[in-house]
Amino acid sequence: GENVEQHPSTLSVQEGDSAVIKCTYSDSASNYFPWYKQELGKGPQLIIDIRSNVGEKKDQRIAVTLNKTAKHFSLHITETQPEDSAVYFCAAKPSPNNNDMRFGAGTRLTVKP
Amino acid sequence: NAGVTQTPKFQVLKTGQSMTLQCAQDMNHEYMSWYRQDPGMGLRLIHYSVGAGITDQGEVPNGYNVSRSTTEDFPLRLLSAAPSQTSVYFCASTSFNEQFFGPGTRLTVL
Numbered sequence: 001g002e003n004v005e006q007h008p009s010t011l012s013v014q015e016g017d018s019a020v021i022k023c024t025y026s027d028s029a030s031n032y033f034p035w036y037k038q039e040l041g042k043g044p045q046l047i048i049d050i051r052s053n054v055g056e057k058k059d060q061r062i063a064v065t066l067n068k069t070a071k072h073f074s075l076h077i078t079e080t081q082p083e084d085s086a087v088y089f090c091a092a093k094p095s096p097n098n099n100d101m102r103f104g105a106g107t108r109l110t111v112k113p
Numbered sequence: 114n115a116g117v118t119q120t121p122k123f124q125v126l127k128t129g130q131s132m133t134l135q136c137a138q139d140m141n142h143e144y145m146s147w148y149r150q151d152p153g154m155g156l157r158l159i160h161y162s163v164g165a166g167i168t169d170q171g172e173v174p175n176g177y178n179v180s181r182s183t184t185e186d187f188p189l190r191l192l193s194a195a196p197s198q199t200s201v202y203f204c205a206s207t208s209f210n211e212q213f214f215g216p217g218t219r220l221t222v223l
Contacts, residue, residue, distance in 0.1 A: 105154055
């Protein structure tokens with residue numbers, strides 16, 4: 001089955017710097033790659049996603065890149081702010097007909113003011 | 114819209130006790146799922162349902178039962194709780210790949 005690995009497990013940056021979180025997946029049939037932000041005591045919330053027919057997607061300070069050949073995708077946050085501090089999860093959907101989402105282990109991002 | 118709601122928020126059980134975690138959504142989504150979240154392991158799929166009357170197993174189904182009698186509700190049952198089931202449980206409903214998660218239930222089994 002699909003296996004998603006996420007790095008780093010913790011990341012600390014200074015306010016205004018950029019943050020990059022990387023994920024790799026194992027199933028070449030995976031076609032949908034969302035990123036979630038989870039704040040303390042809350043459920044994960046979708047922040048951006050990318051499909052396998054697209055190489056990059058941007059939404060204000062957040063961007064995601066996908067390299068299908070290498071089977072990895074990354075989350076980029078620019079001009080980080082203290083409110084970006086949270087746990088971020090990547091995920092991969094193994095097949096078009098299967099809603100079984102596989103998640104990475106998470107990255108705890110801390111943005112220091 | 115309330116989105117996805119879960120009750121209770123916190124629960125402590127003794128080994129062998131049974132309980133049901135409730136999940137409801139008001140978005141009329143067909144697909145719903147249950148995950149457990151453990152430190153350092155992300156979210157793992159327990160069971161899912163593609164519509165009323167249809168359920169299937171996910172990655173870690175042992176020790177859990179589900180049913181889906183209505184589109185809105187998707188309860189998760191622990192028949193005989195074990196310490197290994199101590200975790201945070203999230204229910205989600207999905208529309209066109211986008212998953213909406215509930216606030217979670219923190220379960221401790223002593």
